[in-house]
Amino acid sequence: MDKNATLNMLNKMCENTLNETLNIKYTDLGEDFLVATMPVDSRVHQPDGILNGGATMALAESVGSPASILAIDREKYSVRGIEFSANHLRSVKSGMVTATATIIHKGKTIHLVEIKIVDDRNRVISLCKITNYILANKK
Incomplete structure (x- = not known):
């Protein structure tokens, strides 16, 4: 599947999900990262x-869970987040924030994903981590 697809x-x-409610949009991806944006306004x-x-x-x-989803065979496996942490470093009143997820450990059953969120001026506002469990689908 190509990048745009x-x-x-x-x-x-993400239609009819929290992503749609928060206006989160996936904007870029690569072999080792996934990027999404979210507008900052009164709704958030x-x-x-x-x-x-x-x-x-x-x-x-x-972005953290889908980064793992893109790295597995979805016919055989599912992803479940089992731990999440966040350090909020800077506040934002308006504009757009951008989150980039990178898998920093890709094991058979556990993925550790780092998510860096930056503001319009590319200043880090939050640094997050999610541990995803890779679960075999039942046959």
């Missing part, structure tokens, strides 16, 4: 007008 497939899979703000950490984590999860 894969991005279209990922975005199509905390009451004090900055990006909610939960929305940031939803964006991170939205």
Whole structure:
């Protein structure tokens, strides 16, 4: 499958999900990374007008799990996130944030994925990690 077809497939899979609600869009991918964006506006703000950490984590999860999905045979395996951590380093009031997921350990049953989220000025706002369990599909 080519890059554009894969991005279209990922975005199509997200219709009627949290990704659609938060306007998360997959924008780029490569052999070892997946990128998505999310606009920062009042829909994802905390009451004090900055990006909610939960929305940031939803964006991170939205690239971290699919990064593993793209690295497995989906006919034989499924991906389940089993641990997630986030360090929020900077606040954002508006604009676009971009999350890049990179698999840093790709074992047979465990993937460790790092997700770096940056603002419009390419400043790191959050650094996240997800551990994905690779589960054999039942026959």
